[in-house]
Amino acid sequence: MRVLVAEDAEDLAELIAAGLRRAGCAVDTVHSGAAAQDHLSLYAYDVVVLDRDLPLVHGDDVARELAASGGRTRILMLTAASTTEDRVAGLDLGADDYLPKPFEFPELVARVRALGRRSAPAAPPVMERSGIRLDTVRRTVSRDGRQLALSVKQFDVLRILLQADGGVVSAEELLERAWDAHADPFTTAVRVTMSKLRAALGEPPVIHTVQGVGYRL
Template identity: 75%
Template sequence: MRVLVAEDEEVLAALVATGLRKAGFAVDTVHSGDEALAQLGLHAYDVVVLDRDLPRQHGDDVARELVATASTTRILMLTAAASTEDRVAGLDLGADDYLTKPFEFPELVSRVRALRRRSARPPLPPTLERHGVRLDTVRRTAHRDGRDLELSPKEFTVLQILLEADGAAVSAEELLERAWDAHADPFTAAVRVCMSKLRGKLGEPGLIRTLQGVGYVL
């Protein structure tokens, strides 16, 4: 899914973004609070990994703004301050979770995934199943009728979005917004190409139907 990393230490931000991409997320990075609010106003992020001590606009102010606007974006706050008082203060601001630096990267990935599942209404189970397709969003495995699908990270994400839709149509625009980062060109055939590869790996009988002018349905 789509994550914004707001971290003023550019090397750390790049490392976090690279690791989250390897875990299957579409990731954008910013290095200040005002940039974070600008990006959050442009795109519907599932989770923001928010450094508390951001320049120009403090991370606390970013969290307050998200809460005030009733944003559905979940907040994972990062900070070097490890005291109980700091954690309580961060959570009271509206953060959904709190992680102190330094942290173990697998824990960060796990917390981001958990927040993403909780952000759905109703909350999503870690394993999604429909029409013989079984997707384990924690282990990142996908099977159809017991056969390993060997999906790329992008194919896995697109299939996950279709499964989460539970039979409803998902437009190409929504897929591009949720599965690709801000550098994706909206006029490319990225979604169509990914969908073609995914259909090939799912095999027969075909499971993904195209509704002309509407989108895709599993």
């Protein structure tokens, strides 16, 4: 899942980002409404964690513009304003969820995950193909009943391949969906992760390279 954290308090933004990364998300951070608008126009995010009181461009304006665009990015509005009227106002602007500060971090992660499920194309919580069973809720993977220990990136890449249901997924799409904005488009990260994923899945091989196009399961 790809998440943008738009929070003007840099320490808090990095704290949120670090926690979401530990939960398996690819996360970018920005500290103004203008920067949030720029990132949202450039990258396909599943969820934006949006501070309401952002400098340069107010968070309300970011939410209003994003909601009007009709895109799939879900909005979790994060703000110190916690009255019922504030929550109603935020939701009326187009936010999908509203979490007042201070908050408990496990709740934020759970809300981001819930919004991510609404953002992504509908997929079953458990996917199976070629003897591989991936549980997106428990984040577990097995092959022919044997439990596998995958890294966060290996899990995300395998999930994307399973969602393709036998279709080919390009390296560019994998990089866009499983890494953050700092990933170099010329990086070998996809190739290296794919090599390690193949090794973890074992024999016989189930991930095939379609030369010049991408990968399929």
